[in-house]
Amino acid sequence: MELKNNTVLITGGTSGFGLEFTKRFLELGNTVLITGRNQVKLTETKRLFPQVHTFQSDISKPEDIKALYQQVVEKFPDLNIIINNAGEMRKLVLHDEHELLDITREVEINLMGPIRMVQQFLPHLKKKNAAAILNVTSGIALMAFPIAPVYGATKSGLRSYTQSLRVQLKNTSIKVFELVAPGSSTPLNDKFKEVDGFSSSGMMAPDIIVAAAIKAMQKDKLEIYPGLLRVFRFIIRLAPQLVLAQASKIGASAMRGNPLLTAAK
Ligand SMILES: NC(=O)c1ccc[n+]([C@@H]2O[C@H](COP(=O)([O-])OP(=O)(O)OC[C@H]3O[C@@H](n4cnc5c(N)ncnc54)[C@H](OP(=O)(O)O)[C@@H]3O)[C@@H](O)[C@H]2O)c1
Structure with a gap:
């Protein structure tokens, strides 16, 4: 699709990927x-890019x-x-106590958020000659990521929803893209540095x-x-247990549970 003269709404546009999308679309x-x-981050982004609307x-x-x-x-x-980008990833050790409302926080942000955004804006987008x-x-949507179990579930869920959405919007002017993003050095990963x-x-x-995402959108590459x-997506398909074993090493000491039982095994 033509990526000029559009009006683009980016959720979470103040940092990481969202900030980069902001720059590129401008x-x-x-x-x-x-x-x-x-609001502080929104004001700072507006200072850096006065044309942006926050x-x-x-x-x-x-x-x-x-x-x-x-x-x-x-x-x-x-x-x-609409770029549904806002997201959060937490290290969650399930042996620890968690408030029931808090344990699903990423579900509200990463999964319910985009689903509700789409539902709210869909009638508006359907009126446009070209929309996306x-x-x-x-990448975590393609596998399990034990140290961030709820995050992983949200991304797999969002991937499934996105594929269904694409099927349901097939005969409309709305293109449905999925950016299956690899790990990146953004603030999202800061709290994992010690893991x-x-x-x-x-x-x-x-x-x-x-x-890469912008280039793919311009060429109508939907995934x-x-x-x-x-390459990695094929490795995940060919050797899922190997990939899970590798992913399980991240934060393994925190996830071990009762150290006495683990040592006895
Ligand atoms: N970085 C990676 O390795 C990686 C890899 C794959 C996929 N992703 C995905 O890429 C997306 C962007 O991540 P990032 O790495 O760029 O993270 P980031 O640098 O932490 O930025 C997250 C952005 O989302 C906003 N945000 C968070 N919670 C929000 C909420 N409830 N409502 C509205 N805005 C919210 C943040 O602003 P406020 O805090 O002010 O709300 C911020 O602008 C996420 O969906 C993430 O899951 C990241």
Whole structure:
């Protein structure tokens, strides 16, 4: 699709991939609207890119999505592209105590958020001659990632939803893209730096991933696998147990549970 003269709404546009999407879409001559929870980060992004339009909005709250929709379609009726990017990844050791409401926080943000965004904006997008939805999933959507169990579940869920959405929107003007993003050196990964077995070496820079996504959108490639993920996805299919064993080494000491029982085995 033509990536010029569009009006693009990016959730989580203040950091990492979202910030890179903001830069690239502006450079290409689009109107760019971004969301985020933290007003300080939104103001800083506006300072860096005065053309950007900012909206404080929490994707995990349905009332925020409704309010965002009202403001956006009123001020920017030409909106035709949504980038569902906002996300969070937490290290969760399931042996620890967790509040029942808190344990599913990533489900609200990473899975319910994009589903609700699509549902809210779909009637509007359907009126456009050319429109697109891009959902940011992850290489982790293709496998399990034991140290971030809820995150992994949300990304697999979002991938499944995205594929169904694409089928259901087949006869509309809306293209449904999925960015299956590889690990990248963004603030999302900062809290994993101390986790044993976790390494950020070999991660791709966010600008390279976003450049690949933009290029793929321009060529109407609906499933986007930047960098080594092109190969890695076949390895996951061929040797899933091997991949799971490798992924299980990350944070293994924290996940071990009762050390006495583990030692006895
Ligand atoms: N980095 C990686 O290795 C990697 C790999 C694969 C996929 N991904 C996916 O890529 C997407 C972006 O991640 P990133 O690495 O760029 O993370 P990041 O640098 O931490 O940025 C996350 C962005 O989302 C916003 N956000 C978080 N929770 C939100 C909420 N409830 N409502 C609205 N905005 C929210 C943040 O702003 P506020 O905090 O102000 O709300 C921020 O702008 C995520 O979906 C992530 O799962 C990342």
